Structure formats: structure tokens, C-alpha cells
Amino acid sequence: MNFDRTKHSHCRYNPLKDEWILVSPQRLSRPWQGRVEDDKNDNDDDSDINSNEKPTNPLCPGAIRGKNNQQNPFYEHTYVFENDYPALLADIPDPKNDQNNNNDDLFQCHAARGVCKVMCFHPNSKLTLPRMTLDHISHIVKTWIEVYRDLASQYQWVQIFENRGDVMGCSNPHPHCQIWATDFLPNEARIKHRTQKDYFLKHNGNVLLLDYIKRELNDFNKERVVIDNEHWIVVVPYWAVWPYETMLLPKRHVLRLSDLSDEEQKGLGEIMKQLLIKYDNLFNTSFPYSMGWHGAPTGDLINEDCSYWQLHALYYPPLVRSATIKKFMVGFEMLAQVQRDITPEFAAETLRNLSGEIHYKDKKNT
Known part of the structure; x- marks a missing residue:
């Protein structure tokens, strides 16, 4: 018997997070009798619920x-404000010395300072990003960069x-x-800071x-590439965890947004x-x-x-099989190692073959 990654369980290494992912394509045939979600995401985003005088x-x-x-x-485009119920506060004292002993291997604590902002993309509460105009999306990108630049001058990490x-x-x-900014590197950032340096x-x-991405483009016949343009590439990572997970990267060396x-902003x-x-066309949701x-x-x-x-x-x-069936991170995945059923190659091919120009709702209206 020869190994077949489309049929046989195997592990893949994620060098960005220094962890392994279990891929189990043979499980795709198992019947599903578990939780089924209501398809509440299929909103009528052609209507504007903000037309009332008192929204x-x-x-x-x-x-x-x-x-x-x-x-x-x-506002007519984007709007940014400080979260009314923030998870981080900018002005807090340090813990007392007996609560802040970094030499203690078991009990360590430090103050977590930061700021939490909310950024509205568009005045219409029902209009989702894929159905916005490129002009509106350009406002989103520019606002991301403006807020990022402002917070980056003060905080170690800015998470959009x-x-x-x-x-x-x-x-x-x-x-x-x-957009949350912290005076410390969160876990994901700290791990990637180490792995990329190593x-x-x-x-x-x-x-x-x-x-x-050079190897994805040149050595693997773009089998995990979903879409690319002059400046950007979208791939389903070789080590993807979520069913239709993607990573979006600039093609040139860029450190920060x-x-x-x-x-590049336009692209x-x-x-x-x-x-x-x-994504919306995958399950018409x-x-x-x-x-x-x-x-x-x-x-x-x-x-x-x-x-x-x-x-x-x-x-x-x-989402994994339909608009109403999602992946759960439980059991083995919480206690041992993350796992996925469909292969990243299958996910990439599926997404690649879908239209990225015409939204399924616009097809209904033609």
C-alpha cells in the first residue's frame, strides 16, 4: 500500500506556530447527527435598517x-471610537511586589495596559464587506492604517x-x-516573533x-493558491487548521500594515x-x-x-460541510492536537473554482 494524503491520516508541521496538525481525510464519509446551526447569516444586505430617524x-x-x-x-464611510466596554485599560497600577515576581516559575503576573477601539466599516448595518464598493473598501484599508500607525507609536502590539x-x-x-493595542506581545505574536527569527x-x-509563498508558487503548481494579483496572494496554508482557512500576504517583503x-493598498x-x-458563494450564505x-x-x-x-x-x-454545520474544537483537539478532515488542497481547489467577481445574491437579481 502506498501513502495517499487524500485518504490516509497524517500530521503536518506549522513552522509559524511550531505545532503539528492532524489531517484525517478518511473521516469525510462519517455521518453527521450532531448540532446543526440556524442559517441566520443569510441577511438581506440590500436593505438599510438605518433609514429610521432614531436608529x-x-x-x-x-x-x-x-x-x-x-x-x-x-458618518458616511468608516467610524472609529473607543470601545464602551473595553477588555484593556490604559492607566492601571502595577501589581504589588508579592504579586509581580517574575522569578517565580509557578505564579507570575504583570499589568496589562492597552486600548480597545471599534471601527465601523459602513453606515448600512446590513451591508457586508464583499458587497461593498471598492471605494468603500479602500476607506476601510486606509482607516486600518491610520489607526494602526497611531497606536503603533505607543504599544508593542496592535491587533486588528x-x-x-x-x-x-x-x-x-x-x-x-x-482594534486592540497592548503594551505586551500576546501569545500568538510572541510565538511568531520567535519562530520567524529562528x-x-x-x-x-x-x-x-x-x-x-515562493515555494507555493514555484514548487507545488499553485495547488493551495486560491487567488493572487500583482501585489497579493491568498493561500490555504499547508498547515491550515480550520476547514476553509486562508492566509493573505503581500508578495514583497512588508513588515507592517x-x-x-x-x-498595494488598492490591490x-x-x-x-x-x-x-x-467565501459567501461557497454555501450561498x-x-x-x-x-x-x-x-x-x-x-x-x-x-x-x-x-x-x-x-x-x-x-x-x-463552516465545514454546509451553511449549518461547523467545525468544533473539542476533545482530542483541546486536549492533544488540532485536527482537520478535508485536506488543505481540497479546500483551496474548492475556493479557487468559485466566482470571486459575482456574489450569489447578485446572480439572483440578474
Whole structure:
């Protein structure tokens, strides 16, 4: 018997996180009698629920929100404000000495300072990003960079992230993301800071993710490439965990979001729209996901040589078989090792063959 990665279980290594992923393609035939989600994500995003004079959604223009009854401006593109219920505070004292002993191998604690912002993408609460115009998406990209640049001057890490869909825990359907900045490197950032540096030193100054996309393009016949343009590439990573997980990277060496050229910003808006149309077209639903940007550290680390870093975004969607069946991270995955059923190659081919130009709702209207 010869090994067949499309039929036989195997493990794949993720050099970015220094961990292994169990791939089990033989499980695809198992019957599903577990939880089935309501397909609540298929919103009518052609209608604008903000047309009322007194909107009830706290994120829409003119709404009153938060503990202090702040009124939103009547914004036309993006709008950024400090989270009314932040997970981080900027001005807090250090723990007392007996609670802040870094020499203690078992009990360590440090103050966590930061800021949490909310960024609304668009005034229409029902309009999702893949159905926005490229002009609106360009405003999103530019606002990301403006806020990132401002927070990067003060904090070691700036995390831009979007949770889309109630299945991902999104508490408000209005198109928005969050931007948290911390005075420390969170776990994911700390691990990638180490792994990319280790690769850089081991491979004579080569950048891990640049070597990776070069090999995806040249050595593997683009089998995991979903889409690319002049400046950007989207792949289902060889080590992907989530069923239709993707990674979005610039083709040139870029450390941080604020380093993107005008042309790269334009290309980013175009490829994001195409990717998200593909996602929605997969199961004819408003595809849920968590996504976020990772780049070189900032704040008091910005002057360090971080040339081993490469900017990238990650999309983690949970749906696996249909709009109502999602992947659960439980059991073996929580207690031993993460696992997936469909291969990354199958996921990439499926997404690649979908239209990235015409949204399924626009097909209905033609």
C-alpha cells in the first residue's frame, strides 16, 4: 500500500506556530447527527435598517450608545471610537511586589495596559464587506492604517480583528471590526516573533513566509493558491487548521500594515473583496469567520531589527460541510492536537473554482 494524503491520516508541521496538525481525510464519509446551526447569516444586505430617524443599532450613524450615552456622528464611510466596554485599560497600577515576581516559575503576573477601539466599516448595518464598493473598501484599508500607525507609536502590539457572524460570537451584525493595542506581545505574536527569527537565523537571512509563498508558487503548481494579483496572494496554508482557512500576504517583503504602498493598498481592497465573495458563494450564505492582521511588533520594539517578519492576515471560518454545520474544537483537539478532515488542497481547489467577481445574491437579481 502506498501513502495517499487524500485518504490516509497524517500530521503536518506549522513552522509559524511550531505545532503539528492532524489531517484525517478518511473521516469525510462519517455521518453527521450532531448540532446543526440556524442559517441566520443569510441577511438581506440590500436593505438599510438605518433609514429610521432614531436608529436602534448602537453602531449606526446618529445612534446613542454606551454607558455615557454618546451619540455617533452621521458618518458616511468608516467610524472609529473607543470601545464602551473595553477588555484593556490604559492607566492601571502595577501589581504589588508579592504579586509581580517574575522569578517565580509557578505564579507570575504583570499589568496589562492597552486600548480597545471599534471601527465601523459602513453606515448600512446590513451591508457586508464583499458587497461593498471598492471605494468603500479602500476607506476601510486606509482607516486600518491610520489607526494602526497611531497606536503603533505607543504599544508593542496592535491587533486588528473582525468576527463576522453570530456563530463566531459577533455581538452586533453591523459591519465592523475591533482594534486592540497592548503594551505586551500576546501569545500568538510572541510565538511568531520567535519562530520567524529562528528561521531567519537558520536560513541565512531568508524570511519564512516569503520562502513559503515562493515555494507555493514555484514548487507545488499553485495547488493551495486560491487567488493572487500583482501585489497579493491568498493561500490555504499547508498547515491550515480550520476547514476553509486562508492566509493573505503581500508578495514583497512588508513588515507592517503601515508600510503598504498606495498600489498595494488598492490591490488589497480588490483581493479581499474577491476572497469574501468566494467565501459567501461557497454555501450561498454570509460566510462567518474570525480574521486578523499580524505584523512586526511596534511601540518600544519598533526600532529593533524585525526584518524576519512578514505581514499577513488570517481568515478562520468554522463552516465545514454546509451553511449549518461547523467545525468544533473539542476533545482530542483541546486536549492533544488540532485536527482537520478535508485536506488543505481540497479546500483551496474548492475556493479557487468559485466566482470571486459575482456574489450569489447578485446572480439572483440578474
